[in-house]
Amino acid sequence: xxxxxxxxxxxxxxxxxxxxxxxxxxxxxxxxxxxxxxxxxxxxxxxxxxxxxxxxxxxxxxxxxxxxxxxxxxxxxxxxxxxxxxxxxxxxxxxxxxxxxxxxxxxxxxxxxxxxxxxxxxxxxxxxxxxxxxxxxxxxxxxxxxxxxxxxxxxxxxxxxxxxxxxxxxxxxxxxxxxxxxxxxxxxxxxxxxxxxxxxxxxxxxxxxxxxxxxxxxxxxxxxxxxxxxxxxxxxxxxxxxxxxxxxxxxxxxxxxxxxxxxxxxxxxxxxxxxxxxxxxxxxxxxxxxxxxxxxxxxxxxxxxxxxxxxxxxxxxxxxxxxxxxxxxxxxxxxxx
Ligand SMILES: Cc1cc2nc3c(=O)[nH]c(=O)nc-3n(C[C@H](O)[C@H](O)[C@H](O)COP(=O)(O)OP(=O)(O)OC[C@H]3O[C@@H](n4cnc5c(N)ncnc54)[C@H](O)[C@@H]3O)c2cc1C
Numbered sequence: 001x002x003x004x005x006x007x008x009x010x011x012x013x014x015x016x017x018x019x020x021x022x023x024x025x026x027x028x029x030x031x032x033x034x035x036x037x038x039x040x041x042x043x044x045x046x047x048x049x050x051x052x053x054x055x056x057x058x059x060x061x062x063x064x065x066x067x068x069x070x071x072x073x074x075x076x077x078x079x080x081x082x083x084x085x086x087x088x089x090x091x092x093x094x095x096x097x098x099x100x101x102x103x104x105x106x107x108x109x110x111x112x113x114x115x116x117x118x119x120x121x122x123x124x125x126x127x128x129x130x131x132x133x134x135x136x137x138x139x140x141x142x143x144x145x146x147x148x149x150x151x152x153x154x155x156x157x158x159x160x161x162x163x164x165x166x167x168x169x170x171x172x173x174x175x176x177x178x179x180x181x182x183x184x185x186x187x188x189x190x191x192x193x194x195x196x197x198x199x200x201x202x203x204x205x206x207x208x209x210x211x212x213x214x215x216x217x218x219x220x221x222x223x224x225x226x227x228x229x230x231x232x233x234x235x236x237x238x239x240x241x242x243x244x245x246x247x248x249x250x251x252x253x254x255x256x257x258x259x260x261x262x263x264x265x266x267x268x269x270x271x272x273x274x275x276x277x278x279x280x281x282x283x284x285x286x287x288x289x290x291x292x293x294x295x296x297x298x299x300x301x302x303x304x305x306x307x308x309x310x311x312x313x314x315x316x317x318x319x320x321x322x323x324x325x326x327x328x329x330x331x332x333x334x335x336x337x
Pocket of ligand 1: 020163287316
């Protein structure tokens, strides 16, 4: 089971690998390493696993407020997805939206009870510490020591950081300047868009057509989803509205009353019910604008690997493949030592 970090942790055994970030890339990287017999521990600052694969409870409703679904082209990931389908963790939400030109479409998967289902399923077999925000990296005597905001320290031989690259680089900046990381200037060029989600409870069915997801092509919105039609909020009608990056930038510092109402106003022509209440969520990192051209970054001397969607590309599948590739690289480096 995933564990919540404790402040009084003592005599913690060092692990072969420490992974910062229990989003999909970190969890799949850890799963692969564990399968290979490597001891691995994950640290995440969140109260739950999944990162941007996020599901929220609100007045009896369940709403996916980050990623909405995922697609699969890679056979290695498809094998995992097949096991998740068999275990009733994910389902095919839809193959095409009414507006799509390809009538055949291809599967868009989502968690049976929300997008956090996959991360939770992966985490149950892993050593995950939650509420464990890493604030300091120390390299000493060929090992990594990682300190969290609550004062706990964790030691490992290899370090994998899966936070979005700007956050990963901030952590690397806490190291002693004697450690030089090649390409640091180029890595700093990778940037992300910010995002805003508005989550709203309705007084009746939204009236969105099946399958309950609508791509919106007029600013300021990009997407509206009905979580009840999606099947994750059976009892309460609730929608998720996503704004575009321009709107997110402009209203980043405004209060929820203003930005939420503007987003709802833009969504109303598509919705047949009234909004009872709403809340907003800010995403500091939605998707990378210019991801790193390789699936991971590795520094052999420092036993350091960077992974996540900054490397694999702006999707869950990209993040997952980066996690797999990072695990292979770490296994290679451990076998050389
Ligand atoms: C609003 C929104 C909608 C999206 N829609 C889709 C979609 O429909 N389909 C799709 O495929 N993709 C979508 N994406 C993108 C997708 O969610 C991401 O590409 C993917 O989830 C990234 O996974 P990851 O593991 O790389 O990063 P994350 O999920 O961000 O995981 C990184 C983890 O690192 C942790 N962390 C960061 N810093 C620290 C620290 N100092 N200490 C400890 N932990 C730390 C974070 O808490 C986080 O859990 C969407 C994203 C957003 C935000």
